[in-house]
Amino acid sequence: MAGRFAGRTAFITGGSRGIGKGIAERFAEEGAKIAIIDLNEEALTETTHEFKEKGYHVYSKVANVVDAKQVEDVVKEVYDHFGSIDILVNNAGVIRDNLLFKMSDSDWQTVMDVHLKGSFHAARAVQKYMVEQKYGRIINISSTSALGNRGQANYAAAKAGLQGFTKTLAIELGKYGITANSVAPGFIETDMTKATAERMGISFEQMVQANIAAIPVRRSGKPADIANAVAFFADEKSSFVNGQVIYVAGGPKC
Numbered sequence: 001m002a003g004r005f006a007g008r009t010a011f012i013t014g015g016s017r018g019i020g021k022g023i024a025e026r027f028a029e030e031g032a033k034i035a036i037i038d039l040n041e042e043a044l045t046e047t048t049h050e051f052k053e054k055g056y057h058v059y060s061k062v063a064n065v066v067d068a069k070q071v072e073d074v075v076k077e078v079y080d081h082f083g084s085i086d087i088l089v090n091n092a093g094v095i096r097d098n099l100l101f102k103m104s105d106s107d108w109q110t111v112m113d114v115h116l117k118g119s120f121h122a123a124r125a126v127q128k129y130m131v132e133q134k135y136g137r138i139i140n141i142s143s144t145s146a147l148g149n150r151g152q153a154n155y156a157a158a159k160a161g162l163q164g165f166t167k168t169l170a171i172e173l174g175k176y177g178i179t180a181n182s183v184a185p186g187f188i189e190t191d192m193t194k195a196t197a198e199r200m201g202i203s204f205e206q207m208v209q210a211n212i213a214a215i216p217v218r219r220s221g222k223p224a225d226i227a228n229a230v231a232f233f234a235d236e237k238s239s240f241v242n243g244q245v246i247y248v249a250g251g252p253k254c
């Protein structure tokens, strides 16, 4: 397939739905071979089928980013299958929202594990191939919640942590032709935000409208908005953009 990412392989964690799916699709549309991993077997099967029908080169596997061995193994399989790993997007994520006094150890640990340990596992696994190739693009999905958000002490800490992680990868790996950057989305319409509306006891439409009222561009975000920013960082021409965080939120602090 022709396009800006022709000949590249993009590996996306949590790529079966929502933002991860939008990112995977964007890369495939611009010519990349895509590898998606996810815990959700049903969504992964459905998305893989849909992508194959569209003619995309897709490799998919059920894998848990928290399990280092599973991540190492699938990264090797993808490398053996496609012959390179050029782009990693650490997108897999979960929320376990609660006010601090009600937040359990497990709410805290699950969020730290999926976002931080998961991104660490995937970045460590791919860097081996990227260093050999002398080329790579790592993009970590943070969040506006990194700036603080009520009910999200765990998630805010993890998403802020990912920004420090990104900057450190940028410093360590830059000399190998590898850049690391972060995209921090604001309110994006996905199953994750739908679940939050349900938990709050409001309709999704109510939630969308409430968010739009506070967003300067007066609309909510879609996975394609995040995919655009990810594609910018992943572009070969963005080789001097390293260790940056871009907020994609319809305004400066949404």
Ligand SMILES: NC(=O)c1ccc[n+]([C@@H]2O[C@H](COP(=O)([O-])OP(=O)(O)OC[C@H]3O[C@@H](n4cnc5c(N)ncnc54)[C@H](O)[C@@H]3O)[C@@H](O)[C@H]2O)c1
Binding pocket: 013, 014, 015, 016, 017, 018, 019, 020, 037, 038, 039, 040, 043, 063, 064, 065, 066, 090, 091, 092, 093, 094, 114, 118, 141, 142, 143, 144, 184, 185, 186, 187, 188, 189, 190, 191, 192, 193
């Ligand atoms: N939706 C938003 O408004 C928003 C805003 C800011 C940041 N984000 C971040 O964007 C990313 C994608 O969010 P989304 O809204 O598409 O959520 P989503 O719940 O729709 O998708 C997340 C995907 O990650 C997968 N996943 C979860 N844990 C995993 C694990 N341990 N191993 C492998 N896969 C796992 C899920 O199965 C799911 O398919 C997340 O990191 C999220 O924190 C989302």
